[in-house]
Amino acid sequence: MSEKSADDGRRVVVTGLGAVSSLGLGARDLLSGIRAGRSGIGPIEQFDGAGFERTRAGEVRGFRPESHLTGTDPERWGRSGQFAAAAARMAVADAAADPAALSAGRTASCFGTTNGESQVLERLTAQWVAGGLSAVDPELAARADAGRIAQAVSAELDLGGEAVTVGTACAASNYAIGYGYDLIRTGEADAALCGGADASNRATHAGFHRLGALAEDVPRPFDEDRDGIVTAEGGAALLLEPLDAALARGARIYAEVLGYGMTCDARHMTNPDASSIAECIRRAHRNAGIKPGDVDYICAHGTGTRANDSTETAAVREVFTDRVPPISSIKSMLGHTMGAAAGFGALVCCAALAEGFLPPSATLRRLDPALGPDLDCVPGQARSARPRVAQNHGFAFGGNNAITIFGEFRA
Amino acid sequence: MTTVESAVRTPSVLPPAMPVDLVAAGVVSAAGTGLQPLADALRQGAAAGGRADAEEGEAYPPMPLLAADFSPADLLGRKGLGRLTRTDRLGMAACALALAGADDPDGTGVVLGTSVGSTGGIARFTRETFVQERPYLVNPSDFPGTLMNSAAGRTAIRHGLTDTNATLSGGPLSSLYALRFARNALLHGHARQLLAGGVEELSPHGAWAWHRARVLAPGTALGEGAAVFALRRPAGHGSGQAPLARLAACEAGFADPARGPLAVGLRLARCVRDALARSGIAPADVAVVAPGAAGRRGWAAVEERALRTVLPPAPGRHRLRVQAVTGETHGAGVALQLAAVLARWQDPHTDAGRERAAVVTSLSSDGAVGCAVLLRPDAAC
Numbered sequence: 068m069s070e071k072s073a074d075d076g077r078r079v080v081v082t083g084l085g086a087v088s089s090l091g092l093g094a095r096d097l098l099s100g101i102r103a104g105r106s107g108i109g110p111i112e113q114f115d116g117a118g119f120e121r122t123r124a125g126e127v128r129g130f131r132p133e134s135h136l137t138g139t140d141p142e143r144w145g146r147s148g149q150f151a152a153a154a155a156r157m158a159v160a161d162a163a164a165d166p167a168a169l170s171a172g173r174t175a176s177c178f179g180t181t182n183g184e185s186q187v188l189e190r191l192t193a194q195w196v197a198g199g200l201s202a203v204d205p206e207l208a209a210r211a212d213a214g215r216i217a218q219a220v221s222a223e224l225d226l227g228g229e230a231v232t233v234g235t236a237c238a239a240s241n242y243a244i245g246y247g248y249d250l251i252r253t254g255e256a257d258a259a260l261c262g263g264a265d266a267s268n269r270a271t272h273a274g275f276h277r278l279g280a281l282a283e284d285v286p287r288p289f290d291e292d293r294d295g296i297v298t299a300e301g302g303a304a305l306l307l308e309p310l311d312a313a314l315a316r317g318a319r320i321y322a323e324v325l326g327y328g329m330t331c332d333a334r335h336m337t338n339p340d341a342s343s344i345a346e347c348i349r350r351a352h353r354n355a356g357i358k359p360g361d362v363d364y365i366c367a368h369g370t371g372t373r374a375n376d377s378t379e380t381a382a383v384r385e386v387f388t389d390r391v392p393p394i395s396s397i398k399s400m401l402g403h404t405m406g407a408a409a410g411f412g413a414l415v416c417c418a419a420l421a422e423g424f425l426p427p428s429a430t431l432r433r434l435d436p437a438l439g440p441d442l443d444c445v446p447g448q449a450r451s452a453r454p455r456v457a458q459n460h461g462f463a464f465g466g467n468n469a470i471t472i473f474g475e476f477r478a
Numbered sequence: 479m480t481t482v483e484s485a486v487r488t489p490s491v492l493p494p495a496m497p498v499d500l501v502a503a504g505v506v507s508a509a510g511t512g513l514q515p516l517a518d519a520l521r522q523g524a525a526a527g528g529r530a531d532a533e534e535g536e537a538y539p540p541m542p543l544l545a546a547d548f549s550p551a552d553l554l555g556r557k558g559l560g561r562l563t564r565t566d567r568l569g570m571a572a573c574a575l576a577l578a579g580a581d582d583p584d585g586t587g588v589v590l591g592t593s594v595g596s597t598g599g600i601a602r603f604t605r606e607t608f609v610q611e612r613p614y615l616v617n618p619s620d621f622p623g624t625l626m627n628s629a630a631g632r633t634a635i636r637h638g639l640t641d642t643n644a645t646l647s648g649g650p651l652s653s654l655y656a657l658r659f660a661r662n663a664l665l666h667g668h669a670r671q672l673l674a675g676g677v678e679e680l681s682p683h684g685a686w687a688w689h690r691a692r693v694l695a696p697g698t699a700l701g702e703g704a705a706v707f708a709l710r711r712p713a714g715h716g717s718g719q720a721p722l723a724r725l726a727a728c729e730a731g732f733a734d735p736a737r738g739p740l741a742v743g744l745r746l747a748r749c750v751r752d753a754l755a756r757s758g759i760a761p762a763d764v765a766v767v768a769p770g771a772a773g774r775r776g777w778a779a780v781e782e783r784a785l786r787t788v789l790p791p792a793p794g795r796h797r798l799r800v801q802a803v804t805g806e807t808h809g810a811g812v813a814l815q816l817a818a819v820l821a822r823w824q825d826p827h828t829d830a831g832r833e834r835a836a837v838v839t840s841l842s843s844d845g846a847v848g849c850a851v852l853l854r855p856d857a858a859c
Contacts (some may be wrong), residue, residue: 117613119614120614121718126635136705139736140736173492180626180647181625181626182624183604184789188600191687192608196608200536200539200682200683203687204690205690205692208687208688208691209843211594213593213594214648214651214655214846215844217704218648218732218844220844221732222732224737227733227745229658230730230732231646231655232655233644233646233647235630235643235645237624242644253662254492255492255662268617269613270603270607270624271615273606273607273612273613274616274618275619275620277621295616295819329587329641329642329643329663329668330642331587331588331631331634331641332633332634333637335764336628336631343640346640354667354668397637419557429768433495464622464625465625465627465628465630465632465643465645466631466634466635467630467631467643467644
């Protein structure tokens with residue numbers, strides 16, 4: 068399957084999953100929601116939804132950071148950083164990894180985000196509107212940097228390695244995972260917590276609202292009647308380790324990271340581009356040492372906008388020609404978690420490979436015939452299957468595309 | 479000190495660092511456009527600065543400011559300029575200059591560091607959601623500019639750069655992360671050439687936050703700017719464009735400041751030692767040191783102490799005071815520190831001919847630390 072040689076460096080595996088999501092806290096709750104095709108979407112609670120015509124979002128309910136963070140004071144961090152740190156703490160616990168060993172080694176923290184600490188920025192703006200710029204709270208302003216998301220993870224787990232936040236919008240988690248994979252492969256890092264986080268906020272909701280990109284009810288990726296995204300939030304984390312270290316400590320291995328690819332459309336800031344996405348898929352395959360025929364499942368970017376789903380499907384057809392593997396969108400359940408989206412996709416891919424299922428496009432009613440024939444979008448609920456290679460899509464404003472590839476690990 | 483150091487970490491041995499070459503530079507700072515104005519300002523120890531972006535109805539706080547001295551219209555043309563944030567303009571201008579200096583644009587991508595993106599753009603856009611009749615009545619064409627990856631994405635569109643395009647964030651380490659990400663992408667074949675660096679804008683919104691937080695050392699101006707380098711894997715002897723300098727190592731780490739500033743300082747010292755060891759450079763060969771936290775109250779001393787343990791003051795070792803010229807430039811800081819080293823090395827009026835290696839450091843109050851080692855091209859071969 069994978070034709071990688073020893074020259075490609077150390078093999079890298081995923082041994083821990085952590086999630087702070089609208090479908091539950093912890094990877095188990097998230098995954099049981101995904102498998103059942105449940106929806107995490109409800110009324111907006113994180114900001115005042117008054118005046119908006121679209122008032123639903125995929126928000127994390129009942130998240131008490133103090134219940135999850137043990138290594139750092141939650142008050143120091145914004146909601147995005149809290150999501151990332153909590154998800155990372157969960158991933159370490161899920162991996163049954165020794166926190167002291169992670170702390171003693173060179174463990175990196177690589178997290179993606181679209182809007183950084185957006186709720187902090189929103190509160191600062193509210194202070195400006197209410198009392199002028201001289202009224203902004205300096206303590207709050209000190210929590211505004213997006214880079215604090217990865218740093219919250221490092222502080223929570225007392226990590227000494229690089230703490231880098233990737234700001235490539237809604238594809239950011241895939242960049243973070245790909246980078247963390249390379250750090251371990253080459254020996255730059257001994258382990259890496261990778262993923263992404265974003266918080267539900269007013270400006271993002273308003274921006275997509277104004278673009279006419281928000282669904283009235285729920286997102287329906289690949290559906291004939293799909294009418295847009297639902298804004299959402301959450302944090303996803305994966306613990307990446309060298310294969311030899313994972314085997315040596317007898318770790319459960321969810322999946323192997325096989326590789327990743329990146330391209331930039333360089334055409335338009337908000338419209339996706341099929342040929343650039345197709346090239347991104349080819350690059351990811353090349354980097355992973357696989358052929359299109361090896362791919363058993365595609366976790367789509369699948370936002371549920373008319374443009375994304377048709378462009379993404381066209382790109383997939385360009386590469387896979389006669390046989391398109393099953394392709395589904397977990398955004399049908401979570402909504403669009405922005406910078407965390409590709410992290411959730413990666414998490415679900417790893418679980419699908421380890422536990423033998425295909426995640427569903429839960430809200431799909433009538434497959435859009437314009438997307439072409441023989442398209443399996445796994446409607447409704449998860450399906451039992453034995454995928455061996457999963458391909459995880461992440462595309463973003465700015466034409467930023469990144470795709471990660473995961474493979475089944477057999478001892 | 480040793481107890482803290484030895485009690486903490488025993489990580490694996492690092493492999494030698496893989497170098498990359500800087501073949502061109504694009505710089506926009508308070509000193510002006512390009513390396514020579516920066517070299518002139520460094521010799522004089524000050525820059526006049528340009529005009530800070532005016533904001534309708536919003537004044538800057540009473541603090542020293544150093545705006546970038548550049549003409550966006552001259553560098554980017556007038557078409558579409560009104561849609562661009564200050565961060566877009568600065569980042570795109572520096573990228574355009576770097577690309578123009580590279581002999582071959584094929585297979586090029588963009589990797590930029592920034593702390594939050596356009597502080598002014600985000601603040602103005604978010605304000606609209608509070609003050610408009612309906613909260614969604616924002617200007618849709620302003621939306622992409624609120625994202626951190628706007629400058630990198632727009633640069634790609636402007637020049638048709640379809641390869642790796644990434645944006646990294648980490649306070650004053652943002653540009654260092656961009657260089658590390660770019661180096662990794664080059665070494666693993668994700669791109670042939672990358673425009674890598676950082677950008678930070680001055681806005682009244684950001685400036686008030688800095689002013690209220692009182693984190694700048696007395697006399698330090700709040701600045702802005704962008705520096706971007708065309709990075710490539712080292713070419714064989716005699717082939718390819720002659721590099722301006724070689725990035726021999728580029729290390730990053732973290733220590734939680736909740737454990738006290740000493741832990742952060744020790745982590746920085748280890749970072750500097752790792753960077754030197756991995757690049758095969760002896761401390762005695764380091765002729766230039768450009769610290770990043772020099773303009774920050776309290777943290778400047780932490781950085782100084784860390785530097786003194788690895789690179790004690792020595793005859794012939796020059797301390798480059800970049801912040802005196804550019805102001806505190808946060809997300810663009812490391813990139814402008816590197817640009818200052820390049821400016822010094824190419825300056826015909828500075829006696830720097832014998833300088834072989836430079837060390838650039840940075841440290842954030844959030845606990846992130848980093849160090850880059852730059853080699854002069856003749857020393858690198």
